[in-house]
Amino acid sequence: MLPSQPNQALVDGLAVLQALAVSERPTGSREMGRMLGIEATRVNRLLRTLAHLGMARQTADRKYLPGPAMHVLSAQSLFGSGLVRSAMEPLARLNVYNLTVAMGVLWRDQVCYLYHATPGMSGADALGRVGLYPASRSGIGLSILASQTDEAIRDLYRGRPVDGFENVDALLVSLRETRERGWAYAMADEKTQTVSLGVAVGSPAYASVAFSGPITPEGTPLYVDTLQEAADAIERAATGGKDLANEPKRRRR
Amino acid sequence: MLPSQPNQALVDGLAVLQALAVSERPTGSREMGRMLGIEATRVNRLLRTLAHLGMARQTADRKYLPGPAMHVLSAQSLFGSGLVRSAMEPLARLNVYNLTVAMGVLWRDQVCYLYHATPGMSGADALGRVGLYPASRSGIGLSILASQTDEAIRDLYRGRPVDGFENVDALLVSLRETRERGWAYAMADEKTQTVSLGVAVGSPAYASVAFSGPITPEGTPLYVDTLQEAADAIERAATGGKDLANEPKRRRR
DNA sequence: GAAGCATGGTGCAATTATAGCACCAATTTG
DNA sequence: CAAATTGGTGCTATAATTGCACCATGCTTC
Structure with a gap:
């Protein structure tokens, strides 16, 4: 890298x-x-x-x-580039469960939303509803963090608190579970019992899609499957059919 | 520079x-x-x-x-930065004449739209409707080009045709008029008699706001005044009240 | 499957572009 | 009106960059 x-x-x-x-x-x-x-x-x-x-x-x-x-660069990059363009259609199809649909990327220790649709909101409206949110409290954030090494995570949070966790080690335990499970679970809001489920796009993850709302354990498998399909569709469209290797083979002398 | x-x-x-x-x-x-x-x-x-x-x-x-x-950079720049944020409110107020309201910046010899609202369209929908359009055929483009020197314009179009004009000299004549008048007029579409009026934001211009639609000579003064007010409001909001000097004094030894 | 070609990537030494001090001219603050 | 702060530049030691030559890999073409 x-x-x-x-x-x-x-x-x-x-x-x-x-x-x-x-x-x-x-x-x-x-x-x-x-x-x-x-x-x-x-x-x-x-x-x-x-x-x-x-x-x-x-x-x-x-x-x-x-x-x-x-x-100009922003407009071209955001709307002209593959990611947002190829994500619009798969994301719009997720708008069927009366849940919030979101896509975001990781920026430092925060999630930056590129798409954020509350139930019933149109795809066009969902664009540009940008905000930052602590990665450790979000399904999007956790699913992207899970694709990084423990060392990278420690570096990221060195010297600052981990929102929603006791310390970095607690986060690392949760990330290990996330990694094994293949999707992330975050309790976004204790009071309203708002849960956020995230599935990473690409490998290593460069973005993630998520549902959030009053999600029950019974509904979870269906939602996760749906998210996984969307993530795959986005990845396929964004890379033009050429998948990323899990680990691009380094070529050293 | x-x-x-x-x-x-x-x-x-x-x-x-x-x-x-x-x-x-x-x-x-x-x-x-x-x-x-x-x-x-x-x-x-x-x-x-x-x-x-x-x-x-x-x-x-x-x-x-x-x-x-x-x-992330794009999202932050586009929605987080001053221009788009401070432009949303003044632009929304322009949505009263049954005309298309647009704001854009110049990129090479093209206009890049940051905001493009057809009559009745909401402000949120108007964001992200990005596209490129030949600057010489657009009120936005002409008004920004007019703030540049003739030499810069010649450099820009050297070796390529000027859309909507015979040659660069014809464009320069039109730009001189634009400069004196303080606003730009472009016949965007001959067939539908679609006219585009543009007023630059800032000096030197870094963006421009425009009306386009079936604009008659009688309506023009009112539209231009309205655009000018919006342009001033955007400039004031975007620079935090500190106006740009027409020509920042160079400091040389 | 061998040969040819194109590609991403790196090592290395020459050199060129950059770093940052000292300073200037404005501008603001006291 | 002095003191302090800021944007900006000239100049040169020096450290970062350039680009050739080269490797390893993948893709065509015979």
């Missing part, structure tokens, strides 16, 4: 881009440098490069904002 | 990222290198770096696809 010669400039540049994307207000180089732990001159040059590409633009006081090219 | 020390790695990396975003099927390093005119080894390392960041992922035959981090 780690490249032989990673391009640090690109790594930092994308970190700046991401920081820019989530910034609420115009941000200056030095401020962003402090946020990201990168030297200010470097940040300034990266920001200026991004501005030149249209990925950022500048206010009158020379601070930076996301630029038009960023919106 | 051109940085003193532009970061070429970031420029190429984002070119690769963009190419990846619009790729229909899994793409290999060499193929992408040929497409972008970048040496294959370099592309391979950029792709591997992107894969390490989760921006790309690999199929079993080691070709590359957009990765989960890309969808």
Whole structure:
């Protein structure tokens, strides 16, 4: 996974881009440098490069904002790329159980929803209902986390609490069960007894589909089967029929 | 606009990222290198770096696809960032004239829609109806192009036809009028007499809002005023009250 | 199935682009 | 009006990148 010669400039540049994307207000180089732990001159040059590409633009006081090219990239990536496009149809077919249907990806220790349809909601409406949710409390999150190694999980949560679990070890136990079972179970809300069932898309997982609502143990097998079919359909459509290998064979000398 | 020390790695990396975003099927390093005119080894390392960041992922035959981090970035940028969020409310208020309401940004010589509401369509539905349209045939496109220099326009269209115009010079004449008038007029469809009126957001323009439909000369002033108000409102909300200067003063030694 | 070709990936040494200090010019704060 | 902070740039040591040559694998074509 780690490249032989990673391009640090690109790594930092994308970190700046991401920081820019989530910034609420115009941000200056030095401020962003402090946020990201990168030297200010470097940040300034990266920001200026991004501005030149249209990925950022500048206010009158020379601070930076996301630029038009960023919106183009986003729109193209989100709606033009395979995942969302090929997921729409399988996801729409899940809208038959009076449950919430969701698809999301993992971002750090959070789930980022790409599709989130409450019962009866149309597919078009379900797009763009974006939000972040702690991965450890979500069927989507747990099912994606389960495809990672214990070491990666420990790294991810090192130094911070695991929402919904006592500690990382408790999460790892749950992930081991998830791995064996092939699908994830999360109690999303104790009070309303809202349960979330997640099935990963792809292997290693890069996304996940889930039902959530007042799910009983009796209904679970049917729901899981349905989710699994949808996950397979999405994976097939998104990769153009070419499945991912479980572990792409590394080629080393 | 051109940085003193532009970061070429970031420029190429984002070119690769963009190419990846619009790729229909899994793409290999060499193929992408040929497409972008970048040496294959370099592309391979950029792709591997992107894969390490989760921006790309690999199929079993080691070709590359957009990765989960890309969808996160897109979702955050598109819905989390200022532009779309602050535009939703002003755009929804434009839905009173039985005309199509749109907002878009310029991408190369095309308009990329971020919002596209046919008469009566709800704001939520209007998001994500993304498509590309020749900039020279659209009120949005013309109004954004008008904020660029003649030289930039010539560069943009060098060696390719200008949709809807005889040649670049004819377009430049039209853009000069647009500049003086402060808003753009485009005959989007001769047969149905569909007209598109566009008003730029920001200065220099980074987006534009437009009405389109069977617009008569009598109605035009009212529509233009309404668009201008919306554009101002979006600009104010997106920049957090801090307006962009018409020309950010360059500071050179 | 051998031969040819194309592909993803890596090692290595030359070199080139970058890092960051010191500094400038604005702008804001006290 | 001084002090502090910020965006931005020049300059050079230096560290990161480039791209050739090459390997291993997979896919056609004989």
